[in-house]
Amino acid sequence: MASQGGLDEPSCYIGTDESGKGDYFGPLVIAGVIADESNLQFLKSIGVKDSKELSDSAIKKISNEIKSNHEIKFNVISIYPKKYNELYGRVGNVNRILGWGHAKVIENLLEKQKVEEAISDKFGDEKYIFTSLQERGKNISLHQVTKAERYTAVAAASILARERFNSWFKQEKEKLGFELPKGSSENSELAAEKIMSKLGDHSLNDFVKYHFKNTLRLKTNR
DSSP states (O other): OEEOSOOOOOSSEEEEEEEOTTOSBSOEEEEEEEEOTTTHHHHHHTTOOOGGGSOHHHHHHHHHHHHHOTTOOEEEEEEOHHHHHHHHHHHOOHHHHHHHHHHHHHHHHHHHSOOSEEEEEOOSOTHHHHTTOOTTGGGSEEEEETTGGGSHHHHHHHHHHHHHHHHHHHHHHHHHSSOOOSSSSHHHHHHHHHHHHHHOGGGGGGTBOTTSHHHHHHHHHO
16 A cells, blocks of 8 residues: 655654766765654654764764674665666666665565554655555555655664665775765766776776766766
């Protein structure tokens, strides 16, 4: 069952969110957290809120606190550029990839704990997630709402997803010797040029989401 709109925060539910959808570089990361009566107050007490309202250092700190609390069940899936490009080549739609990712996270969490409801941020047709759910997931009430980060579990998921996303940028900076920009601006193309000069044109597949317009501009300018 799927629904949308305003609803009160359930007493026990899965919240899912993603990071990296609009970024040329880096993975698409989907995370999920189960919030219930045993941990809801803890999540609020450590400052959980929409990751877009937090600094990178706060994201890392809160993420570590979530992960170190063994009462909290969470799951994080990273679709790194090479795999992302392969999936996009197959399905041709980022929302289908997102739907699969959100559904997979929900299924993984349902294996850890029986939950009746899930909330995710609405990113497209609600069928994208629902049709990807397996038998266990199709029995829950799935709510897809705009600005879902107002729900604690979704906000916690947004923090875990962003922290994993940020970690990729930190690791690549150490390997490459220069920082990769987030987003998809002209700076992204300049950084892509640097990668191709350093590692060869073929290497770009390991760093970027090919279907972005940045790739077309890169090819036009070369």
